[in-house]
Amino acid sequence: AxxxxxxQPGMFVQExxxxxxxxxxxxxxxxxxLFWYKQPSSGEMIFLIYQGSYDQQNATEGRYSLNxxxxxxxxxxxxxxSQLGDSAMYFCAMSSAAGNKLTFGGGTRVLVKP
Amino acid sequence: DVxxxxxxxxxxxxTGEKVFLECVQDMDHENMFxxxxxxxxxxxxxxxxxxxxxxxKGDIPEGYSVSREKKERFSLILESASTNQTSMxxxxxxxxxxxxxxxxxxxxxxxxxL
Numbered sequence: 001a002x003x004x005x006x007x008q009p010g011m012f013v014q015e016x017x018x019x020x021x022x023x024x025x026x027x028x029x030x031x032x033x034l035f036w037y038k039q040p041s042s043g044e045m046i047f048l049i050y051q052g053s054y055d056q057q058n059a060t061e062g063r064y065s066l067n068x069x070x071x072x073x074x075x076x077x078x079x080x081x082s083q084l085g086d087s088a089m090y091f092c093a094m095s096s097a098a099g100n101k102l103t104f105g106g107g108t109r110v111l112v113k114p
Numbered sequence: 115d116v117x118x119x120x121x122x123x124x125x126x127x128x129t130g131e132k133v134f135l136e137c138v139q140d141m142d143h144e145n146m147f148x149x150x151x152x153x154x155x156x157x158x159x160x161x162x163x164x165x166x167x168x169x170x171k172g173d174i175p176e177g178y179s180v181s182r183e184k185k186e187r188f189s190l191i192l193e194s195a196s197t198n199q200t201s202m203x204x205x206x207x208x209x210x211x212x213x214x215x216x217x218x219x220x221x222x223x224x225x226x227x228l
Binding site: 029031032033035037042043044045046047050052053091093095096097098100101102104105106107 | 222
């Protein structure tokens with residue numbers, strides 16, 4: 001069975017600073033994907049970034065980067081130059097090779113302070 | 115851009131009522147999913163469908179059924195709503211499965227059962 005753990009229930013970050021959101025995972029599948037989603041107070045889940053288990057380089061998408069450490073089974077999200085609009089819940093998720101199911105962590109709430 | 119829409123943002127129903135939640139995607143995706151989201155529990159998969167008229171149970175299918183008569187539409191049905199089904203319901207779609215397949219979410223429906 002797959003499992004995703006996000007140990008930080010909530011955190012504050014100062015505007016324009018970087019923030020790292022922790023995510024560890026557990027799986028016996030050799031092929032899997034790791035995703036991060038943002039959920040603002042409006043409720044919609046917004047896809048941010050994807051990392052494949054066989055990708056050699058860490059994924060980046062604009063201000064988002066994924067620090068993938070396969071041996072440690074961690075997939076931390078780094079948000080650089082935080083903006084007020086980054087205040088939201090952030091979810092780490094994992095897919096299996098079959099790809100028909102995402103397993104989600106419990107989420108981390110981020111509040112950006114001006 | 116992928117667009118996933120859900121029929122209602124907010125819904126209030128009475129115990130015992132039959133409830134229909136509708137989801138429509140406009141990107142010709144093969145897969146569609148229904149999740150429920152509860153505080154502290156993250157997102158949990160109720161049902162998914164990988165083709166028209168095909169469905170598979172997720173982690174928490176009890177008390178729910180689904181229907182997919184057309185490729186773009188996936189309905190979640192609560193045959194007899196109960197108060198423990200008060201939750202946020204999120205629909206998602208993805209292209210065709212596989213570990214790298216990104217799921218795109220709708221805005222969610224907040225269902226309250228009185």
